[in-house]
Amino acid sequence: xxDEDRNDIRKLSLFSNxxxxxxxxxxxxxxDQVFPAQLELIRQGEAANFLHVVLEGxxxxxxxxxxxxxxxxxxxxxxxxxxxxxxxxxxxxxxARTLQRSRIVLIPAVDVRAAFARDPGFALAxxxxxxxxxxxxxxxxxxxxxxxxxxxxxxYLWQRSLDAGGAKGFVLPQEKRLLASYLGMTPESxxxxxxxxxxxxxxIDGMRVxxxxxxxxxxxxxxxxxxxxxxxxx
Amino acid sequence: xxDEDRNDIRKLSLFSNxxxxxxxxxxxxxxDQVFPAQLELIRQGEAANFLHVVLEGxxxxxxxxxxxxxxxxxxxxxxxxxxxxxxxxxxxxxxARTLQRSRIVLIPAVDVRAAFARDPGFALAxxxxxxxxxxxxxxxxxxxxxxxxxxxxxxYLWQRSLDAGGAKGFVLPQEKRLLASYLGMTPESxxxxxxxxxxxxxxIDGMRVxxxxxxxxxxxxxxxxxxxxxxxxx
DNA sequence: CATGAATGTTGATATTTGTCAATCAAAGGA
DNA sequence: TCCTTTGATTGACAAATATCAACATTCATG
Numbered sequence: 001x002x003d004e005d006r007n008d009i010r011k012l013s014l015f016s017n018x019x020x021x022x023x024x025x026x027x028x029x030x031x032d033q034v035f036p037a038q039l040e041l042i043r044q045g046e047a048a049n050f051l052h053v054v055l056e057g058x059x060x061x062x063x064x065x066x067x068x069x070x071x072x073x074x075x076x077x078x079x080x081x082x083x084x085x086x087x088x089x090x091x092x093x094x095x096a097r098t099l100q101r102s103r104i105v106l107i108p109a110v111d112v113r114a115a116f117a118r119d120p121g122f123a124l125a126x127x128x129x130x131x132x133x134x135x136x137x138x139x140x141x142x143x144x145x146x147x148x149x150x151x152x153x154x155x156y157l158w159q160r161s162l163d164a165g166g167a168k169g170f171v172l173p174q175e176k177r178l179l180a181s182y183l184g185m186t187p188e189s190x191x192x193x194x195x196x197x198x199x200x201x202x203x204i205d206g207m208r209v210x211x212x213x214x215x216x217x218x219x220x221x222x223x224x225x226x227x228x229x230x231x232x233x234x
Numbered sequence: 235x236x237d238e239d240r241n242d243i244r245k246l247s248l249f250s251n252x253x254x255x256x257x258x259x260x261x262x263x264x265x266d267q268v269f270p271a272q273l274e275l276i277r278q279g280e281a282a283n284f285l286h287v288v289l290e291g292x293x294x295x296x297x298x299x300x301x302x303x304x305x306x307x308x309x310x311x312x313x314x315x316x317x318x319x320x321x322x323x324x325x326x327x328x329x330a331r332t333l334q335r336s337r338i339v340l341i342p343a344v345d346v347r348a349a350f351a352r353d354p355g356f357a358l359a360x361x362x363x364x365x366x367x368x369x370x371x372x373x374x375x376x377x378x379x380x381x382x383x384x385x386x387x388x389x390y391l392w393q394r395s396l397d398a399g400g401a402k403g404f405v406l407p408q409e410k411r412l413l414a415s416y417l418g419m420t421p422e423s424x425x426x427x428x429x430x431x432x433x434x435x436x437x438i439d440g441m442r443v444x445x446x447x448x449x450x451x452x453x454x455x456x457x458x459x460x461x462x463x464x465x466x467x468x
Numbered sequence: 469c470a471t472g473a474a475t476g477t478t479g480a481t482a483t484t485t486g487t488c489a490a491t492c493a494a495a496g497g498a
Numbered sequence: 499t500c501c502t503t504t505g506a507t508t509g510a511c512a513a514a515t516a517t518c519a520a521c522a523t524t525c526a527t528g
Contacts, residue, residue, distance in 0.1 A: 044460055063376045065461060070379040072372070084365040084372075093372045093460050116361065123357045127350065130364045131318040137371040138306070138318075138327045142297045144378050145304040145418050149515070176476065184379050189515055191477055206476095206524085226278055226327050227299060383485070410506065423485055425507055440494085440506095 001032040001105070005055050008078045009105060012053070014129045017121035029111040035098045042096040048085035050106040054078065057102025060178065061094045071181035072140075074099065074174060076231065083129055086112050099174065136229045143227050149185045153193040154221040156183060157202060159228045161211055169210040235266040235339070239289050242312045243339060246287070248363045251355035263345040269332045276330040282319035284340040288312065291336025294412065295328045305415035306374075308333065308408060310465065317363060320346050333408070370463045377461050383419045387427040388455035390417060391436060393462045395445055403444040410441075 006027060009015055015023055032055075035041065041052065044063060052059070059075040061082075072094050075081045085092050086109040098104075115122050143152055156179070164170040172179065180190035194204045200220045201213025211217055240261060243249055249257055266289075269275065275286065278297060286293070288311045295307040295315060306328050309315045319326050320343035332338075349356050377386055390413070398404040406413065414424035428438045434454045435447025445451055 063372075063380065063460075065376065065380040065458065066456060068380050070376070072375065084368040087361050087365045088369065090369070091460070093369055093376070117354065117358065120351065120354070120357070123354070123361070124351065127321050127357070127361055127364060130361060130368060131321045134318040134364060134368045134371065135322065135324070135327055137368065137375060138297075141306065141371060141375050141378065142299065142304070142327070144375065146297065146299040146302050186516060187476070188478085188517080192515090195477095222300060224299065226297075226325070420486060421506070422487080422508085426485090429507095 001027060001030065005032060005103070005105070008055060009053055012078055012080065014080055014083075014125045015122070017125050018115065018119050019121065022115050022119040022122060026107055026111055026115050030105050030107040032103070032105050034101065034103050037098055037100050037102075039098045040095065041098065041104070042082065042092050042094070044093060044095045045091050048082060048088075048090060048092050049109055051080060051083060051086045051109060051112045052096070053080050053105040053107065055103040055105060057104075058099040058174075059096050059102060059104070060099050061096050062181070063094050069181065070184070071178055074178070074182070076173075080129070083112075083126065084133065087116070087126070087130070089113070099178075139227050139229045144184050146227070147221075149183070149189055150193045150196050151221055152183045152185075153190065154197055154200060154202070154217055155223060155228055157197070157209055157211070158217055158221050158223045159230060160209070161214075162223075163231045168212075168214070169208065172207045172209060175207075235261060235264065239266060239337070239339070242289060243287055246312055246314065248314055248317075248359045249356070251359050252349070252353050253355065256349050256353040256356060260341055260345055260349050264339050264341045266337070266339050268335065268337050271332055271334050271336075273332045274329065275332065275338070276316065276326050276328070278327060278329045279325050282316060282322075282324060282326050283343050285314060285317060285320045285343060285346045286330070287314050287339040287341065289337040289339060291338075292333040292408075293330050293336060293338070294333050295330050296415070297328050303415065304418070305412055308412070308416070310407075314363070317346075317360065318367065321350070321360070321364070323347070333412075373461050373463045378418050380461070381455075383417070383423055384427045384430050385455055386417045386419075387424065388431055388434060388436070388451055389457055389462055391431070391443055391445070392451055392455050392457045393464060394443075395448075396457075397465045402446075402448070403442065406441045406443060 009027070010023060041059065054075050054077045056077055059081065060071055061073045061075065062069055062071045081096065082092060082094070089109065116126055143155065147155060160170055161167060176190055177187045180187045183190065185193070194202070201211055201216035203210040203212050243261070244257060275293065288309050290311055293309040293315065294305055295309065296303055296305045315330065316326060316328070323343065350360055377389065381389060394404055395401060410424055411421045414421045417424065419427070428436070435445055435450035437444040437446050
């Protein structure tokens with residue numbers, strides 16, 4: 001593994017308070033790999049053998065049932081995913097695929113659990129990470145149940161604008177069909193929701209979004225940290 | 235606190251592997267109270283000062299936004315709730331109210347965090363508890379996004395039948411408007427979903443459900459441990 | 469640069485779900 | 499026991515969202 005990647009991982013809150021020997025042991029057991037775009041990394045139902053860390057690229061977490069699919073989250077560097085399944089030594093509830101060519105570190109779940117038992121700093125960080133993941137999922141579920149499609153899109157755009165430092169204009173980070181699936185609607189409904197938001201201060205041109213009337217958008221979506229999930233891209 | 239309650243709490247997986255001194259310290263700091271039905275225990279947005287343990291009765295976790303409400307979960311004895319907010323020392327994302335007269339133990343969040351730092355057995359159990367909570371929430375979100383209203387009700391009934399030991403007949407544990415809210419629909423839609431399920435092997439009479447054709451119901455809902463949440467009532 | 473495949477948009481229509489109002493049934497208190 | 503209140507059901511209708519088909523656009527790449 002490259003020293004640079006090692007340092008990036010070390011800086012993650014999950015690993016930053018580990019003792020160096022414990023961190024070294026984890027990294028020693030880990031695999032560093034580059035995967036092409038659209039590769040299925042994990043299939044739901046499989047045993048959770050590895051904690052994954054995305055160093056470069058992006059990974060989609062999705063779920064399927066019968067012949068239906070839905071996007072649950074997009075993981076951006078540098079971040080980990082499926083910690084919960086690793087900790088429980090249980091089957092993955094979600095599948096994962098790369099959205100772009102991605103560099104990913106795989107840490108054997110047994111080593112993660114061992115580090116947890118041995119290193120209190122890591123244990124504390126793991127709980128913080130899980131708790132925050134839990135809370136983000138509560139927000140996702142609340143959002144789905146309390147807002148309609150147009151409001152969900154508006155809230156999403158509002159939050160992306162905040163994430164961009166309050167910029168009025170920004171570019172959608174993923175293609176629209178993925179965004180539609182994440183927001184729990186069809187691509188057609190997303191397209192119509194964008195049109196409907198023109199009346200509420202949002203202009204869209206391809207992937208480029210401009211918030212033309214922040215007050216109007218805010219009035220519609222009533223943004224709220226108890227519902228809206230900030231991306232924590234470092 | 236009564237010895238009996240103390241023992242019930244001690245048996246919870248969250249507390250069963252703590253050292254006795256650590257457990258005693260936690261219980262010493264805790265309050266044991268009885269609340270009437272329909273009392274708001276927690277309001278979303280407030281600081282998380284207490285981990286709650288339900289000993290008797292039942293507690294609804296719900297969320298609201300604008301003038302809309304939705305039920306996120308019902309906590310049955312003996313179980314804890316809002317561990318994640320306590321661990322993060324963050325505002326509650328959900329409100330909580332008693333559904334019945336309930337006996338509840340309140341453990342100061344600072345003491346929970348202290349116990350976590352001092353007692354490795356408790357730390358491990360907390361992670362297991364959080365992880366399982368996380369996974370149940372993933373199931374809830376998948377269920378909302380992948381199944382329609384009728385399928386969600388069918389899956390819920392199938393799971394309750396399993397929870398009752400595979401019984402063909404059982405009684406709904408909560409009133410229907412609460413069930414409707416939990417399943418993400420209106421009471422009217424729930425009522426119609428019940429009628430629609432008559433074609434799929436479900437008979438309803440008031441609160442009493444009878445599964446008259448298990449194969450038909452199973453075919454409709456395609457039950458799946460990756461979507462359906464088993465209640466873990468001890 | 470051309471071409472084909474994937475993605476996005478639009479219109480027409482169907483289905484699902486919600487809303488409102490009326491009624492019915494059940495439960496709890498005076 | 500009656501009465502009031504709350505919850506549940508039903509019907510009529512409205513709104514939201516999905517589906518299907520057609521077409522437009524973008525993107526990758528040969």
